Amino acid sequence: MTTSRPHGNAKYHLENCRCPVCCQEARDYDNNRRRAIAYGRWQPFVDAEPVRQHVRSLGEFGIGWMRAARLAGVSTGGVSKLLYGDRPRGLGPSRRVRPETALKLLGVEPTLDNLGDRLPVDGTGTRRRLQALVYAGWTQSELARRMDMNRANFARTIVSCLVEVRTLKTTRTVYDTLWRVDPMSAGVPQHRADAARRIAVSRGWAPVGAWDDDTIDDPAAFPDWTGHCGTAKGRSIHYRIKVPVCKPCRIARTQQDQQQAAA
Template sequence: MSTTTGRAHGNAKYHLEKCRCPICCKAARDYENNRYRAIAYGRWQPFVDAEPVRQHVRALGEFGIGWIRAAKLAGVSTGGVSKLLYGDRPRGLEPSRRVRPETALKLLAVEPTLDNLGDRTAIDGTGTRRRLQALVAMGWTQSELARRMQMNRANFGKTIVSELVEVATFKTVRRLYDELWRTDPVAAGVPEHRATAARQIAVSRGWAPVGAWDDEQLDDPEAWPDWTGWCGTPKGRSIHYRIKVPVCAPCRQAASQQTAPDHKEAA
């Protein structure tokens, strides 16, 4: 299972690997503040300071968006971005000190979104894991999902539990989930006994089903699945027992908070 990329703590690690350490949080804040200031400044100045733009282009490089790709995404000349970063070496000129505001704004508008990131860029695997596990909980076998993803079965086995995945893998899984989450696997050709076995595997490993997730929660590492419709409340724990699903952390916490005053009085 992949757990690290060796990526240094900073803005890229904050966004791509969801690291929330003080170093990454500060780097993300500094990056956004720099970008917003530069955009505001560039709206009215005839020429603007090149340094914030240069920092932004270099920051994009940490996300795997090289300066040539950044120039193409922005719709500006690669020659101009080269001079912004490196100067004109044959002529012995230093990197640009000022740039036109329209050039600055176009480059600053390029953000490290999934559509802009390179396919091989490693990102947090939370949403990928949850989508694949939810499909298995429906009865989709891992072999069938691997086949539909055109992925080796052994690699699929790593992907379904991996902490980090490549952007291309995330996009493939997202498309597959959107295609299958409302489709009965047996009706689609998965043998009944194999679908039942897949569901049993999901239960034994605590993999949440599709219905436990809201769409906006799937990619949020801080979100918990709502197994019962009452998870996070005292009522949730009893429903867990009734449906024979291990009690989730929010339900354990809610039950603990409910009984805590009684313990205190007894003491």
């Protein structure tokens, strides 16, 4: 899956783009939102423009203005006037809104639960979770069945850079259910579980134990196969447990050798 989403706040959050443009847009957006919320706590009416920008920004995350209204618990008619004005009466978009309306709309955030199901998002955590389950012995066909996907779509998902929100949610549910379950106890034949593990090893996929909950979704994180990955000590442990040496361990050992040679 590919996307032509422009650089900005949405690309920063959904695709983990950290280019200068995306980082600045995200900072500006967050600062503007915080100021608008603070401003709306004491004025009888507040400027509608920050609220209007926020609602439009939610659209970049697949949250249309009608859905934003429902999530905020405000009338769709009010949000329609905020964005488009009162056309029958020839009035333009609202210039001011009540603070309680502003706070409710500004309180709608592009969280996973609020995002549209078909919105493309970063697939890092989805890939790692599915690959870890295959390493544990879960066959791809069994995982596809549990995710209600056909085998071809699953094969693309397990290596995809971007996935749909609904796929991300389903993957997390399946992972949380299966990561501590022995595949054989759930009916996966021994020979098929062994074959799944061989595939995972041959492709360098990391097991469940190599990831922490706070790193598995981070594109910059790397799996800790040994408990010391990223250090010079990690390479020797790789050899001892018969797991191919990971890139961070190779780099760390090379740096150590260079330092020793220069000493």
